Amino acid sequence: MTGFVFSEKPIRIERGEGVHLYDSAGTEYLDFGASYACTPVGHCHPEVVDAATSQLERLMYVQASYPNDARDALYETLADCGPGDADYVWLCNSGTEANEAALKFARSATGRQKIVATTRGFHGRTMGALAATWKDKYKKPFEPLAGGVEFVEYGDPDAMREAVDEETAAVIIEPLQGEGGINPVDTGYLQAVRVATATSGAAMVMDEIQTGLGRTGHMWASDRHDVVPDILTTAKGLGSGLPIGATLCREWIAEESGDHGSTFSGGPVVSAAAGTTLEVLQREGIPAHAAEMGDYLMGKVESRLGDEVRDIRGHGLMIGIEVKRGANRVLRDLAIEHDILALPAGRTVLRLLPPLVIEREHADRVVDALEAIMR
Structure with a gap:
């Protein structure tokens, strides 16, 4: 083997x-x-299988520079069901890529470098997302990683307010930590993060890779807490097991997102599967x-x-x-x-x-x- x-x-x-x-x-x-x-x-x-199979028979792949019905429909569906006005959509292939894009977009839009992350947080295994991940066991063999990340205690609003300043590009946070041990926080804490980022001009990045798509009893966990982030990331169940992720942004992020790309961004087959998954989630x-x-x-x-x-x-x-x-x-x-x-x-x-x-x-x-x- x-x-x-x-x-x-x-x-x-x-x-x-x-x-x-x-x-x-x-x-x-x-x-x-x-x-x-x-x-x-x-x-x-069955509906997801039919959607993917039907698309597979018509067109397996075309690069995202060329408009495609399945991808365009997914853009619209994600924008419609996303939190608040976070309705600009970037498609990729995984959760870690969605978070990489989020961190890049936040740095480009703010012109700043500092990222604030939390203890026990997990955001992915590529170099940027890994730098914002807490546990050393994931990071040590690959250091040095991308710099400029400061960790604060998860659930502590005072620590968050102290860390977020005029040099902060983004706070990246899970509304309910998964890999870190299934750790919930209260609404007051997430709303304090929202206030701190809005006051300082930093982006609030809500990592909903695992919590999104109905997992916590709401379409997005941020809905439970009445918080609209500047960037929301999702993946995991979006394609019902096919590899796809998405980064949803508010307009001020999208306008200054900088240069970014991906060969397989929003392939037609996975877009068809994802669009149908979202349709089933909402309809039923x-x-x-x-x-x-x-x-x-x-x-x-x-x-x-x-x-x-x-x-x-x-x-x-x-x-x-x-x-x-x-x-x-x-x-x-x-x-x-x-x-x-x-x-x-x-x-x-x-x-x-x-x-x-x-x-x-x-x-x-x-x-x-x-x-x-x-x-």
Whole structure:
């Protein structure tokens, strides 16, 4: 074998449908990880498959300088459903690229260099986004990285107000931290960040790579907190698993965004898939369904496992369960003994990011399995 970087799991996945995945032996797994939130409307949603297949048969690729119906439709849909007036859209191929673009656009528009990021934040693995990521384990082998990044304590409005000044180009922040351990913050904190950036002339960059597209019970987590950022980034589930990211900007950012480009920006096939994913999310009221299912699931965990876990936190179907034993051991037992796939968020936090179309029976199955493992 020639692959490297990823440590492969001993499960060979061959197909997916709805909330389930199937391995080469025919075993059906309940997917409560959604490959890091990449399948919000479920695996292989028929409408998304049809849209991508139809586009594939007409035109696989044309560079973004040439207008294309699928891409233009996605621009319009994203602009319509984006927060406030952040309706200028840049398309790319991943979340880290969306964040790279956001940092470049902010520096170009403000003429400044300083970036303020937060402890435990995660924004990607390319050099600029990595520089704004907190954990040394992601960064050390690749230093020196892009400079000019200052870290402040996540959730501390005073620290943020002190750090953001007339030299700050942008604050980049997650409204609910994912990789850092499923760490929520209150509305007052995010609104304080909004005030600090607006007062200083810096851009507020809301990293919604994992929290967006209905994951937290709203189309965008920023909607929950009534905050309109200057730049919002999204990816993960946007293409229902096909590689696409987007950077949404307000006009003052877009007007002075500087020189930027990408060969595969908004390819027709992924644009068709993304546009249909957004259509399904909105038409079927999936963000509201995620809110309902999240409340139900967290309530069940609290009532039945409250004494067995240290904490339960999150919004919608972005849930962290801090366990008293290693998270990887719990994940292994879930997969091997109960045919349920989930994710870690650090060494002690079990991260639940199922497709947003789960029902109560699926939540009950997960709670039953966790109870059996922990007791």
